[in-house]
Amino acid sequence: MTKLTSVSALEALREDILSRRDPKKTKVSVCSGTGCRAYDSEKVIDSLKAKLLDQGLNDKIDLVTTGCHGFCELGPVMVVYPEGISYFKIKPDDIDDIINETLSQGKVVDRLLYVDPEGNVITKEHDIPFYKHQNRVVFGSNQSIDPENIDDYLALDGYKALATCIGSLSPEEVLEIVKKAKLRGRGGGGFPAGQKWEATRNAPGDVKYVIVNADEGDPGAYMDRSILEGNPHSVLEGLLIGAYAIGCQKGFIYIRQEYPLAVEHLDRAISQMRELGLLGENILGTGFNFDIIVHRGAGAFVSGESSALMSSIEGKVGEPRPKYIRTSISGIHGCPSDLNNVETWANVPIIINKGADWFTSIGTEGSKGTKIFSLVGKVNNTGLVEVPMGMKLHDIIFKIGGGIRDGKKFKAVQTGGPSGGVIPEDMLDLPVDFDALDKVGSMMGSGGMIVMDEDTCMVDVAKYFLEFLADESCGKCVPCREGITQMLHILRMICAGEGKPGDLELLEEIAAMTKECSLCALGQSAPNPVLSSLKYFHAEYEAHVNEQCCPAHVCKDLITYHIDPAKCKGCGKCLRNCAVGAISGSKKEPHVIDLEKCTKCDTCFLVCPPKFSAVTKLSGKEEL
């Protein structure tokens, strides 16, 4: 690749790439993101590649190995363009049919199509409810891009926004656009990105830094990972634009070592940029100099906190520092440092290309644009979904997510990861944006959305998140370290049936102190899972404490297993599967569980044929 020395050279390269591409040509896009890889998508791709070559079709058909398409539930995912035929759960054995039917004759392979819960077969991607209700501004181009090939990004107007900024706009003008777009940080707090940039720009000092926070760590959240794996250049372009607006020559990307594919794609993208002269000195002949250092984090959750992240980049222990002076004024090595999350940066080139007015036309009064959520848990369609801010929780979970698995009842949705809270059913009409979630005691966080059904115990959920935080707290300040320790201890006692009157008040007392007195955002938000579940599911806590009853039948110490003699047909399945020999009974006679021997492993409950459903769990007053 020759270095591009001017904006017009970049445009000439783009023309050249586009002139070699035929939009009518058949293109097969196969997901090779981490989710689909877990379903062996690489074997599918290898097989497809080899067979296209064998049959001499490799010139007639473009095969694009892409990052995440979003519908991870049904991976490996494939889309055939220009028709937009979507295939799911593809196995290497399906490749012959795909080639012989679809790619050679334009026929659809029915068995690989999406079938909705009502049994309707849907051929085209944009007709599938999961995709239809989304607005994939940031994430949509993933399926047209081979993340290892910069040409694909350039073909989609890649680095055009950068060229516009450094070629014809002043840094102040760029800053104004981002401020006008009212872009808010997608990493957690939702702080206005433009204001943050401006504070860093105006802070005294010659050396300033821009940083990408790619230390995504909320359990179940993986949107930043998928952007970096699937479209790394979008983040890099945003970072360069920010650097230009703020006045930085050096940037850092703080990425988790546990994201090997994202690191690989990022490293490759950066070296491609260097080869093209999009990094280094005098970028596109405009006199703008910028370079990037990739810093791999060692996996501490707290390092996603801005001051801890900066300590870690400095080579120190990733522990938060008091932030009464903002990092935008004094960050890495005391220099003004602007930190934004992956998704925030990825929004920047789009805002420049399409304009602030276009961006503010999407979303709500206080939250503009779209947000990507990791929709996981007991929902039918798990995956990554991008929706306009302000979409109702109900629509995300039921229209896009396809409702609750196995016909169960919705109980709660947890947003914002360990720092967020649970939201009950009567709040499903809540429009999802930064302020609305805050108001109900949860938060947007980085976009984790864990759906829970009726079989979930909310006390157990609070305990789970505190266990996570007890491990991940840095341990520096007393409110977080000791507060979490004791709240967790109390929750463990409650779940073990050792709860006592006063425990809930005690939890509230510690939570209130931890929330206000902790040193960093981790501690300040750590009580949220406890406080929000106490607020909306108080009766469930009370049942645990006062009646030693777990209404959801989750807490092992509070439940017993029982075989209903009226329903048991004596098929012997539970008896054969019980690992401790706790079940007895003759063939075709009702079986009985010896509670002395029973270890509550749940096996009998799971193996009892649904047509009998004779094994039940009992708790509290339900006990026989």
Added chain:
Amino acid sequence: MSQISVTINGEHIQAEEGMTILEAARGAGIFIPTLCHHEQLESYGSCRLCVVEIGTGERKKVVASCLYHISEGLVVETETEKINGFRRTILNLLMHRWDNIPAILLEKYGAKSNERFIDNMTYCILCGLCVRFCHEVKGANVLGFIGRGTIRQVVIFPNQSAKYCASSCPDEMECLHYCPTGVISSQYYGSRPADGQALPHAAPVCINEDLNILEVLERVGHV
């Protein structure tokens, strides 16, 4: 440095610009409790006993006075019901790591141990005074933290100890005098732990044992 005026507990006070709230308050004879603060060392902000409320009305917020720098016209309250409640909770929690917290503090804030709390009586409140003294004053880095979250603890790094203890502190282990709980001096006052030995409050895993740092890390699951 120029003088600026701040209001603490309704009292107008002149203080030097650049001071923390804690310095300004103590300069004016106003008591704010601390456990991890030492004039000789950088503020650290771990015990959070020094929290105070700043601002007025809707904009009131809780900050750590040892870290928050004063500005002209700042309004500070050091003993509100809310703040004293927080201090009581903090002391209640700490009592399960250190059961001889000075009675004067416990009485002032009405703190008492709670039978619902789990005991973790290490006698070390992880204030980091010994660690910071060794680092900031002696430049020796013999002491440090290992572990994260609830298993964080103070340890002595054997290689550093062999290298620096004798030259940095020729007469006695000076860090002992910085320990607010007295856990170091209670067992080791005036005597130097042998090389490779952890400080007693790094209990339970490394007390009185000859360990090298790799073994220490191994024991707490860090290798």
